[in-house]
Amino acid sequence: MARNNKLCDGRFNCKNCCQRAPNPRKEYFEEIKQEFGDISEWLNQRCGTEGVWRGNWAELAQATVMSLNVRGFGVADKFGWVRGLCIRERPNIAVFQETKCFVQKDAIGNSGGLLVVWDTNRFKVNSAVGGEFFISIRGIWDGFVHNTIVVNVYGPHNDRDKKKLWDSLDSLMDGIDKGWVVCGDFNEVQEHSDRLNCMFHESRARRFNELIVRNNLIEIPIVGRKFTRISDDGIKMSKLDRFRVTDSFINLWKDLSICALDREESDHCPLLLRDGIINYGPKPFKIFDEWLNKDGVDKIINEGWIKNVRESKKDCLFRDKLKNVKGELRGWSKREFGNLDDEINTLKILL
Template sequence: MNLLSLNVRGMGVEGKSDWCRSLRKENEVNFFLIQESLCAGIEVSKIEKFWGKGNFGYEVVEPTGRSGGLFTAWDSNMFTMCSSIKNRNFLLIIGTLKVEFGLKGGNFSYAVGNKLRRIDRFLVCDNFVNKWPTSIYRILLRGKSDHSSILLKTFSCNYGPKPFRFFNSWMDREDFESVVLKVVKEFSYQGPPDIGLMLKFRCLRRALSAWRNECEAKEKEEKNIIKDDLVHLEKELEVRDLVEEELWALEEGKRRISHLETFRLRDLKQRARNLWAMEGDANSKFFHGLINRRRASNFIRGSI
């Protein structure tokens, strides 16, 4: 969405309406912010001279004496006003922004005789723009209908395989060192050293990924078995005193679950730090939304 702010120093001066209208058209402005209108009782016909033809909404703050005056107009296809707050020093417009992808392949989707209109369109939410900022919205050939088909194509950015993530908790697991040493000893390559190092890291990454998946499956199964045993022992404790072996099993089971949970919490803590480093604080969704909307409007979608 494009906004234009302009101090006109009087809307009644000859030639300024044509100048403002051409600025709006050349820059595809959706929001027009005018200061120093110096014009009371502005009518729709006056605003149309500055805005041009089309659907638009507007709000006005009257000048005080021979100074001031604010006038704001907007494209009704992109913004719907809910309310406004007026003051001689500012004009606050509150409403809903409609997100629409830029149209390619033509300007109109409906034709009857010599009349052309654009009445077919896609409206999407912010989440859609954030997920597919480089989507294409295009008018196809009219064919056998008086309405053109409209096409919305989404592109999922593929940055290749997910990067390998190493967790510090792995180094405290019993068989981690043996997995690494086994890969290093068994690896063999004859060729440039840099390629050899890359291939060795690839083998190590694959071995650690397989080992990690195996560990997660084993620990999940072990945790479920221990929990079932603890539930059984606690039920037995309600009806009788446990023998020494059962008390040991109860305490050892709790200790083991706590140990496994420590690994999980360490991994979550490391993930949280990485996520914050990549995405920033809680305001990141808002700013990423702005960036993606600008990216969608600036994206070059080819020549066809």
């Protein structure tokens, strides 16, 4: 069957314009199945050959979009982490970069593989377009009449391909006044402060900023972290992952926020765009000055700090050590002072 849609060019295996091809990932899934059991079944059932999953998560009142450079789905721990993120955060739409198994084009080296998934109860997709470095879906959120276009971007590293991507995004957005969400790993920064201990290219940043200005893309500040990508040794840091939206999208969702989640199995932080109250994560533990005057408190803190932690990344290692200290102090305070909340409530009743 001949292809008659220039925008599609066979990448989505559309029923109307593409010849249905055999699953190019069959051998890959068989290997994963032998290694990790039902992981391949879970992916294959939901993603088909086009790398798009139409899931069925519970209906939510908020609009939520999650973006993550996953650095490959072929590891059991990483797969479980991503699946846990989707279950816990319940995004309406989730976009992934560097899956290394769902590809718009053949992966080059360790790069490649864009994936878009969505909850069909909350977001109704009516069309999709694929480019060399992006996937775009157009649809309507449940309860709304206006279209929203979500673009999943994985930015190339060399200047020629960067220009190709920026030109493609210009063409894609030209003259279409809709609610746009452009997100992903752009592999580019806007200013010098977006990098730490790594090289900043002023000319590349200027071209990236010009793209943003031309298309009136607005950045929503990220809560929780300044940098979204940290090298494995914890030295190099960059703000490569972003959400950019248009005025039309902001008019649909008034209280937008972006939260950076913990980067447990990737060098990139998952980003969560949400409409509503910001989730700042677990509350920090409190320590009172009076505790420091108690005999043995330094021993309690030391016991928590020296506990074994299975993390290798320095920031995650530090986080988990603080969690251990928090746990030790919580138990010690209850033994030393009793349940202070109950005592406070009792005093309130007496007063």
